[in-house]
Amino acid sequence: MSKSLNVLVTGMGALIGQGVALGLRNDKRTSIIGLDRSYSAYGSSLCEEFVCKPKVDDRSPEYLEFWLELLQQKRIDLILPAISIDLDFVDAHRMTFEAAGVRLGINSAALISVACDKMNFYKALESLDVPRIPSAQPKSWSDALEMMGPAPLLLKPRRGEGSQGHALLIDEADFLYWTQKANNENWMLQPIIGTDHEEYTVGCFGLDNGEFLDEMIIMRRRLTRSGNTGLAEVVDHPLILETSRKLMRYFKPVGPTNLQFRVAAGKAYLLEINPRFSSSCSLRTSFGFNEAEMCVDYFLRGKRPAEPQIKFGAAQRYSADFIVYESNYI
Structure with a gap:
């Protein structure tokens, strides 16, 4: 062919x-x-x-x-x-x-719009029965502690991706430095929920109108310093699956959609939603969830992609050399 x-x-x-x-x-x-x-x-x-x-x-x-x-x-x-x-x-x-x-x-214009600003997205979750991580722009360090509990607290850009621009705040000096450094108040604070060992990334494919492929792929992951998935293990997690389906029905995404969670005290807290491909898409493909081919079927062929056949296992990313001889492109 x-x-x-x-x-x-x-x-x-x-x-x-x-x-x-x-x-x-x-x-x-x-x-x-x-x-x-x-x-x-x-x-x-x-x-x-x-x-x-x-x-x-x-x-x-x-x-x-x-x-x-x-x-x-x-x-x-x-x-x-x-x-x-x-x-x-x-x-x-x-x-x-x-x-x-x-x-x-x-993805849908509505979801792209609400997801691009983490503070607005936090507010959009108010009407949905899912655990939310407290998020705010407190005016002082004392306000931050009163609203969110003891340090450390996490400062992150309202608009951004991965872990870029994140800062761990231990005391008032950190608060003053990082909030003043933030561009045009493009920041928010959150308490630290759960641990690095209980962070998950979920691959979903939306079909509009609140419909989606039944099969989702859930990976427990560890991040690299740059904020990408470095270690991943495909797992069954009924709580995350249930919460993901509720979010998909509510936000009605179209195409590749990535949900990120922390689990703590028996609750699945949504960290963020990426209404696009995410950096772990190649890992998902390796385990049977090929979003790129789904896009060809759905957006170009106008048909519902086949339900993926998920494989279980683990993956570790590593750096490697790609050599091009007799090249001067740098």
Whole structure:
């Protein structure tokens, strides 16, 4: 069968984009066009073609023009934005890209909007019967302790991904330093819930209108220093499964959706929801939950993806060398 579908995968210099491409490597229907700000030798090896973004501001007319020309020249059938900055851009120009005849492998506009700000997302959970982690912007360290209990407390950006920008606050000096350093009040505080040994990442696939694939993949994980999943074990966890289904019915996501939890005192606390691919998508593919192929079926073929056959096991990520001889691309 010849490859007849051209899929644009963004973030090909990053772990997420490379994971999405790996999920399509054995899909005989698709050719992968990779996109990133800078050239990646390894990312390029996963694509039929690699394209670099122009060095212009993402908000400029020239940047949108670049995208439209790229879609036409490469005859793109489906866009899969792997990283948040590209998801936001594609979401902002939905009508323009759809008018160009391109399918978009992105979540609902409503969920993208509410999930991009962690404080607003915390408020959106008020009407849903699930445990919430107290979240606030206290005016002083004494207010923080009164609202959230004893230190340490966690400061995180309201808008951000992974563990970037997180800081552990031990005393008032930490509070003053990190809150003043935060950009435009882009911060919130939370108490530390549970331990590193009880953190979970869940892969789900939404079908709109509160429907979703019955099979989800739940991994207990340990994070690397950069905030990505470094160790993962596929597990059964009825409490997390029940809570995930409740969240999926409530938020009605479309396509790849990642839920992250901490478990403490017999409760599953939602850390955040990523309405897109996450950095552990390649691990999920290895255990039978291939979100990239699901996207081709759902967004491009218009059919319900087959229920995944989940395998159980564990995975550890490690750094490796990718060699390109006689190259001067750096």
